[in-house]
Amino acid sequence: MSLDEKQLAAHLSVIGNVPKTANLRTALGMKIRAWWPYYLMLLPGLVYFIVFHYYPIYQAKLAFEDFRIFGDNLWVGTKHFETLFDSRAFFQVLANTLIISAMKMAFVFPVPILLALLINEVRASGLRRFIQSAIYLPHFLSWVVIAGIFIAALSPSSGVVNEIRGWAGLSPRGFMTESGSIRWVVVFSEMWRSAGWDSLLYFAAIMAIDPQLYDAAEMDGANRWQKIINVTLPGITPTIATLFILNVGLFMNAGFDQVFNLANDAVRDQIDIIDTYVYRIGLQSGQFSLATAAGLFKGVIGMVLIVAAHTISKRLTGKGVW
Amino acid sequence: MLARNLLSSVAAIAVAAGLGGAALAQDVPTVTIIAHENPGDAELAERIEASMAEAGTPVDIELIGIPSSGYPDALSLRLLSGEIPDIMYFQGADAEFANQGILEDLRPWIEQSTYLKDALWAHNVARLENYPYLLYVFPARTKSAVVRSDWLEESGLAAPTNLDEWTEFLRAMSESDFDGNGAQDTYGILAPDNTAELDAIFNPSFGVTATWLEQDGEWIHARVSDAERAKLEYYQMLYAEGILDPEYVTSNWEVKEDKFYTGRVAVVMGTAGPVIDIYRTKMQEINEGSDLTLLAPPDGLEAVNVAKEDRGFAIHAMSDNKEAAFAVLDFLASPEGQFIDRLGVEGEHYTMNGDTVEVLPAMGTWYPRFWTVNPDYWSPPVDLLSDVGQGSLAQGAEYFVPDNAFVWPAELASDVDAAEQYYRSSVFRFVSGEWSMDQWDQYVEGWNAAGGNAMTEYARTVLP
Structure with a gap:
C-alpha cells in the first residue's frame, strides 16, 4: 500500500521530520486531515x-x-489581596492548607504504592480479587457518608474506636473535637477512602513490567523482597514520579468536601482550608471578589508548585509531566 | 371540500384561542417566587392565584423551589447568574445584593399596603427601619426549651424557674433512666453544633443582655465580657458533670432531634411556634401518648436581633412586576391569604364542618410558607398550634428584648468571619475543659487580634 502525498506529509510531521521552515498552520492542518477521527475524539x-x-x-x-x-x-x-493579606484568618487557613496537604503527601501518597506491591505478592487470585474489591469500595462513598461513619466510629461515648481503647484500659478520646487529633482524622480518612483506588494505577504499572526481568532475577537467586526492591520498584518509578508531580500540582487542594463534612466548631481553626474559607466568605457572606482573590492566590501557588516539581523532576530523573 | 372547510374552521378556532390566550396572559402579570421546595407548592400557588383573582388582583404565580439542604448557597449561585425572580426568600447573604441596589426598599410599599402595614410585629418595624430590603412577618424567632411531660412528672421535680433550679433539674435528668433502657445514658441538655441554643435561654442569667455591652464606660462585644466568661464557666461545669451532651459539637439539628425522640437527651430548645409543634408531633409519633412541657427560661430570653431580618422575602428592585409582586406579599397578609397559608390543605390538614374549621393531626407537620401575622391583627379561626407551641410564642413575646447588634459593612466581612471562627473554637475549648478559665485573657487577646479590634472600633462609631 502506497501513501499519497498528503498522507506522507502527515506521517512525516508526526514522526518529527517536517522541515522547521514549514508553515506550522499547514502542518497542523495536514495532521488534522490525516488523523481527523482522533482529533474528533479529542474535541469533547x-x-x-x-x-x-x-x-x-x-x-x-x-x-x-x-x-x-x-x-x-x-x-x-489589588484591594482584595491587601484585605486578604491583612487578615490573620487568611494566614491561618493558608497554614492549615499547607500543613494538611503536606501531611497527606507524606502519609497518604506512599500508601497506594505499598498496597499495590502487597497485592502483587498475593498469589491466590481469588483472595487478590476480593482484597482489591474491598479496598476500592470506600472510593465510591461520598464525603457526607464517610464523615458520618467517622463521627460514629470515633464517638467518645459509643464509637467502636473508643470501645477498643476501653478494652485496653485507655480512657475515651474525642478524636473529632480535639485540636491535636483532627488533622490526623483528615489524613486517615483520606487514606481510607482513596488508597485502594489509587493503588490501581500502580498495580497496572506493575502488570506492565516485563516478566522476563523477574525470571532473570530469580535465576540470579533473588528472593521476593529483592525482586520487589530491584525489579518492581524501579519498574514503577516513572509512574510514581508522574503521579507525585501531579499531586504536587494539587497540593493546595487540601480537600473541600472532606474538610467541609468533617469540620465542627471545636476544630474548625485547625482544618479550615482556603477552599472552605472561599466558600464561607464568597457564598455565605456574599464577598465574591474577596473570595475570588483567595482562590486566585491558591491557583497561582499551585501553578508555581507544579512547574517547580516538573523542573526538578526533569533535572533529577529526566522525566516530567510535559 | 368538507375536509378543507373543517380544517379551516379548526385552524381559525385555534388561532383565535391562541390570540385570546395571549391577550389574557398579557393582562395577568406573572410573578416568579424563589423559595424552599415543598410538596404541594403548585397547589398552594393555584389557591393563592384563585383567591387573588377573586379579590380582583389576578396574578400568575410561578414558584421556583430550591431544596432546603444548602438553600442559601444554591440561591446565591442562582442569583449570581443574573436570573433574578420577582420575589426572593433569603436565608442570609442578602446584604451584598442589597448593597448593589437589587433589592427594593419595602417601606414605601408597606406604607401604602392594604394589609401588611397592620400585620407587622414590633420587631419587623424595627428591622425595616435599619434594613428595609427584607421582610419576614413572623414572631421573633426566639428559642424555647421543652421536656417530655411524663419525664418531668416522673422526676418528681417542679419545672425549674431560676438558674439553681435549672441546674438541679438538668442534673436530675442526666442521672435518671426515664427511657428505661437500664443505663444512665441520657444527657440533661443538648444544643446542636455550638452553644447558640444554650445561649438562647441562659444568656440573661449571666448578664449577657445584648451583643454589645458597656463595660468601664466603653462598648465591648459581649463575647469578651466578664458576663460571657461567667456563662462559659457554667457551661464548663455542665459539660464536666455530664449534664451537657459532650458530643454537642458534632451533633447537628437532625441528631439533636433523634436524641430527643429516642430518650438520649431530656431537654432541647426549638424555635417558638410551629417548630416546637413539629417536635411535639414527632415525639408523639415515636412515643405514643407522650407530650411536651414548655420550660420557662431562668431569667428571660436572649435579646432579639433587630438590626435586620436574618431571613425573609425581598422584591427585585428592577422587576417589571414590582406592583404584582408586592400585591402577592400583601395578599398573603390578608385574612384570606393567611387562611390559605396557615391552615394548609383542606382534607389533609383541616376540614370544614359547616363554617367550623376542624384541625386534623397532620396540621402538626404543616408550616406557613410566607407570613404568620401579628395576632392583634388576625388570628386563625381555630388554634393551629398546640398549647406548648402557643405557649412558646407567648414566652417569646413576654421576654422580648431588642438587641443592639447592627449590620456590618462589607469591608469588615473577613474580620467578622475570623472573630466568629475564633470564638466558636475557643468556646468549645473552654467548655470541654481543654482550656482553663485562667486562660481567659489570652482568649480575649486572640479574639481581638482575629478581627475583634476592627469590629469594636467600628462599633464604637455606630453605637450611641
Missing part, C-alpha cells in the same frame, strides 16, 4: 477544558474588581 475533552478550566481563568479578573451583578464590575486593583 478540549471543549470541556476550555469551558470549565480556561474560561474561568479569564473570569478570575474578578479578584481585581468589585463585583456587580448588573453592569460592569469596578476595577479596584
Whole structure:
C-alpha cells in the first residue's frame, strides 16, 4: 500500500521530520486531515477544558474588581489581596492548607504504592480479587457518608474506636473535637477512602513490567523482597514520579468536601482550608471578589508548585509531566 | 371540500384561542417566587392565584423551589447568574445584593399596603427601619426549651424557674433512666453544633443582655465580657458533670432531634411556634401518648436581633412586576391569604364542618410558607398550634428584648468571619475543659487580634 502525498506529509510531521521552515498552520492542518477521527475524539475533552478550566481563568479578573451583578464590575486593583493579606484568618487557613496537604503527601501518597506491591505478592487470585474489591469500595462513598461513619466510629461515648481503647484500659478520646487529633482524622480518612483506588494505577504499572526481568532475577537467586526492591520498584518509578508531580500540582487542594463534612466548631481553626474559607466568605457572606482573590492566590501557588516539581523532576530523573 | 372547510374552521378556532390566550396572559402579570421546595407548592400557588383573582388582583404565580439542604448557597449561585425572580426568600447573604441596589426598599410599599402595614410585629418595624430590603412577618424567632411531660412528672421535680433550679433539674435528668433502657445514658441538655441554643435561654442569667455591652464606660462585644466568661464557666461545669451532651459539637439539628425522640437527651430548645409543634408531633409519633412541657427560661430570653431580618422575602428592585409582586406579599397578609397559608390543605390538614374549621393531626407537620401575622391583627379561626407551641410564642413575646447588634459593612466581612471562627473554637475549648478559665485573657487577646479590634472600633462609631 502506497501513501499519497498528503498522507506522507502527515506521517512525516508526526514522526518529527517536517522541515522547521514549514508553515506550522499547514502542518497542523495536514495532521488534522490525516488523523481527523482522533482529533474528533479529542474535541469533547478540549471543549470541556476550555469551558470549565480556561474560561474561568479569564473570569478570575474578578479578584481585581468589585463585583456587580448588573453592569460592569469596578476595577479596584489589588484591594482584595491587601484585605486578604491583612487578615490573620487568611494566614491561618493558608497554614492549615499547607500543613494538611503536606501531611497527606507524606502519609497518604506512599500508601497506594505499598498496597499495590502487597497485592502483587498475593498469589491466590481469588483472595487478590476480593482484597482489591474491598479496598476500592470506600472510593465510591461520598464525603457526607464517610464523615458520618467517622463521627460514629470515633464517638467518645459509643464509637467502636473508643470501645477498643476501653478494652485496653485507655480512657475515651474525642478524636473529632480535639485540636491535636483532627488533622490526623483528615489524613486517615483520606487514606481510607482513596488508597485502594489509587493503588490501581500502580498495580497496572506493575502488570506492565516485563516478566522476563523477574525470571532473570530469580535465576540470579533473588528472593521476593529483592525482586520487589530491584525489579518492581524501579519498574514503577516513572509512574510514581508522574503521579507525585501531579499531586504536587494539587497540593493546595487540601480537600473541600472532606474538610467541609468533617469540620465542627471545636476544630474548625485547625482544618479550615482556603477552599472552605472561599466558600464561607464568597457564598455565605456574599464577598465574591474577596473570595475570588483567595482562590486566585491558591491557583497561582499551585501553578508555581507544579512547574517547580516538573523542573526538578526533569533535572533529577529526566522525566516530567510535559 | 368538507375536509378543507373543517380544517379551516379548526385552524381559525385555534388561532383565535391562541390570540385570546395571549391577550389574557398579557393582562395577568406573572410573578416568579424563589423559595424552599415543598410538596404541594403548585397547589398552594393555584389557591393563592384563585383567591387573588377573586379579590380582583389576578396574578400568575410561578414558584421556583430550591431544596432546603444548602438553600442559601444554591440561591446565591442562582442569583449570581443574573436570573433574578420577582420575589426572593433569603436565608442570609442578602446584604451584598442589597448593597448593589437589587433589592427594593419595602417601606414605601408597606406604607401604602392594604394589609401588611397592620400585620407587622414590633420587631419587623424595627428591622425595616435599619434594613428595609427584607421582610419576614413572623414572631421573633426566639428559642424555647421543652421536656417530655411524663419525664418531668416522673422526676418528681417542679419545672425549674431560676438558674439553681435549672441546674438541679438538668442534673436530675442526666442521672435518671426515664427511657428505661437500664443505663444512665441520657444527657440533661443538648444544643446542636455550638452553644447558640444554650445561649438562647441562659444568656440573661449571666448578664449577657445584648451583643454589645458597656463595660468601664466603653462598648465591648459581649463575647469578651466578664458576663460571657461567667456563662462559659457554667457551661464548663455542665459539660464536666455530664449534664451537657459532650458530643454537642458534632451533633447537628437532625441528631439533636433523634436524641430527643429516642430518650438520649431530656431537654432541647426549638424555635417558638410551629417548630416546637413539629417536635411535639414527632415525639408523639415515636412515643405514643407522650407530650411536651414548655420550660420557662431562668431569667428571660436572649435579646432579639433587630438590626435586620436574618431571613425573609425581598422584591427585585428592577422587576417589571414590582406592583404584582408586592400585591402577592400583601395578599398573603390578608385574612384570606393567611387562611390559605396557615391552615394548609383542606382534607389533609383541616376540614370544614359547616363554617367550623376542624384541625386534623397532620396540621402538626404543616408550616406557613410566607407570613404568620401579628395576632392583634388576625388570628386563625381555630388554634393551629398546640398549647406548648402557643405557649412558646407567648414566652417569646413576654421576654422580648431588642438587641443592639447592627449590620456590618462589607469591608469588615473577613474580620467578622475570623472573630466568629475564633470564638466558636475557643468556646468549645473552654467548655470541654481543654482550656482553663485562667486562660481567659489570652482568649480575649486572640479574639481581638482575629478581627475583634476592627469590629469594636467600628462599633464604637455606630453605637450611641
